[in-house]
Amino acid sequence: MKLSQTFVKTFREVGKDETARNAELLIRAGYISKEMAGVYTYLPLGLRVIENIKNIIREELNSIGCEEIQMTALQSPDPWQKSGRWESEKMDIWFKTDLSAGGQLGLAPTHEEPITNMMKKYISSYKDLPIYAYQFQTKFRNELRAKSGILRTREFLMKDLYSFSADEKSHDEFYEKVSDAYMRIYDRLGLGDCTYKCFASGGAFSKYSHEFQTFLPVGEDTVYYNKDKSIVLNEEVLNDEVLKDLGVKREELEKTTAAEVGNIFTLRYKFSEPIDLTYNDKDGKRNTVFMGSYGIGVSRVMGVIVEKYSDKKGLVWPNEVAPFSAHVIGIGEEGEKIAHELEEGAPNDILIDDRDLRPGQKFADADLIGIPIRIVISDKTLAEGKIEVTDRLTGKTELASIDQAYNKYMTSLLKTEEY
């Protein structure tokens, strides 16, 4: 893609109302635009990152037999009244609205109730089980404060998966599969080495749930961990009973801050019982469906990646998440010509800065935008048969022969055989 042909615009600074580093950098680098506190629009570069994250999640969930659907934001009260979560005293982040035709609707902050209700049409026999359905869906949460950039917003994209199993045993097997899939997802997102499965409160119906916590100075959660015993637990469950359960002593735990990047819940019959989601087993006996739910905040994960990798110069994207593979800058007549040809051969993988600006300004913007590899093709180095390749993460630059550079960095990028 040619930078001159997008409306990606970089800024030296943003307004004072943006206090979160993730949103500040993403706005400055032209990835997102702030609509209002806690509400952000995704610009072309930002949407590419979101789609990359979605694809990683989609691939890993499909590989364990999950199916993608798309539910609605508008919610009728009925199933929420059955579960007891319709009243704002029970769930204080509802946005509600009035229907012209009469009645009140809510904007879904999550989808346990509507999917449980919907499954009454699709589950009647043990033959219909298990069902694992997920969606990438916009959630609405009427947060009183919104000061964490895209980490916690009033409208955000979430992957939510719901499992419907015949019994606890088959549920537990799937729960472990999701847990493993989540770790593969965080690995591919570049968060694998600092993200841990963490014991958290199970709510009223299960002893524990699990969060996936990325250790991060700006994280909102406090967790305790013991690396030797591979134990991480949320502060909310730090009590004598839990310590005994896990076989660890308080003094063996270290404390740190972390950002939640996902959670998995064993819901048991919490929703299927009040909403009456049942099935007939092999003997014709009526049983209640055993449920689980599993979330990953897609836009939140993007914010965590920004917080983890960014440096003084700007954003730094892991390979699988980056909106482009290489950021190309041509300098001088021959350099610009080759740079353009490169971009034309792989416009979906290469971002070329073809704007009429000084090289220094282009270098600064390349650092800010944070594509993994920067390639500078200048007449000066071309005279020696070399081009300059810089790794955004390490900052390491090497002069490579054109052949070397193509072999090492660009073979996967190039659709044509010209080089």
Place this chain on the structure above:
Amino acid sequence: MKLSQTFVKTFREVGKDETARNAELLIRAGYISKEMAGVYTYLPLGLRVIENIKNIIREELNSIGCEEIQMTALQSPDPWQKSGRWESEKMDIWFKTDLSAGGQLGLAPTHEEPITNMMKKYISSYKDLPIYAYQFQTKFRNELRAKSGILRTREFLMKDLYSFSADEKSHDEFYEKVSDAYMRIYDRLGLGDCTYKCFASGGAFSKYSHEFQTFLPVGEDTVYYNKDKSIVLNEEVLNDEVLKDLGVKREELEKTTAAEVGNIFTLRYKFSEPIDLTYNDKDGKRNTVFMGSYGIGVSRVMGVIVEKYSDKKGLVWPNEVAPFSAHVIGIGEEGEKIAHELEEGAPNDILIDDRDLRPGQKFADADLIGIPIRIVISDKTLAEGKIEVTDRLTGKTELASIDQAYNKYMTSLLKTEEY
């Protein structure tokens, strides 16, 4: 995909509250599920159709230089107050909601105002123009009635494109490009031979806008047309002045009903003036940005395709829209074995009915689900070296040798070389 492993379930009938044929068939065939009047969930098959439609639109818009973004549903009143569309008397389909932190928000029924407002940050010079930005975004419209299935809903997926040009001339050139791209889109959607560009009211600022109308008995609009003169106009602009403009007499026009599948508007300065979206031209003079907007209702188009192609037996999908390329049914030991191997070679292209049901029931469901090609592999015909291939649209069945069938229908489906 194996039918036994999805929660696709077919129904003989749906509740009495569903009066629209498109929704009735889509619910019966397992594509969508009704949340409430005018609000539908997309199940795995339905979401595949939606994604296919989105990809066709995306490819054609990208080919004319458009860029994809993602704006938000939550809207602050400010830009809408400037354009005069915040008050419900001016726009009666608003859903509004209260923010916990104070103030009222709206759920976007369209995005002219917020994108015009946002572009103030990205447009300051003639060098920034043109910008063509589109999104696939969920719109909310508080319709008093919702009786047309997925043709008119309270929450729906829309492709909306907005153009920002320096002047009317460059706008007009782009407007024609979009018009051509739309016709390519309708061709690929299978609606090309019955969809026409139609003169419609331009509102307060332009003489005309254009709608794309698919001639259809259940269409909500009345249009007049003259095929020889290639003129189609909406009833709303059938007056002496317009007839004179178009050089056609009233008696030369025939009347029919049609469903709108897209529209394109020259907005001129309708939004850029009150919201003050301006740019500096080459001489440093301040000008107002010239705008256009261009919509296609994605879920609505899906409904129109259903209305146009479906027959007494069920749905009929055009090739590029169909959730799968082939629906395979194996009968007998060897037939089932080959059917399974086929699906395993191309699980993303082939739907196999591996359920433990009578063949007659599988045939009926295949007709209802409407995949373009049905392939029946039975021991009986295999004994003669043949398999049965049926075209869903024409109903024509032919016995083909396995080699012929693979060459004609399946080479593109098969990822492996086994057959």
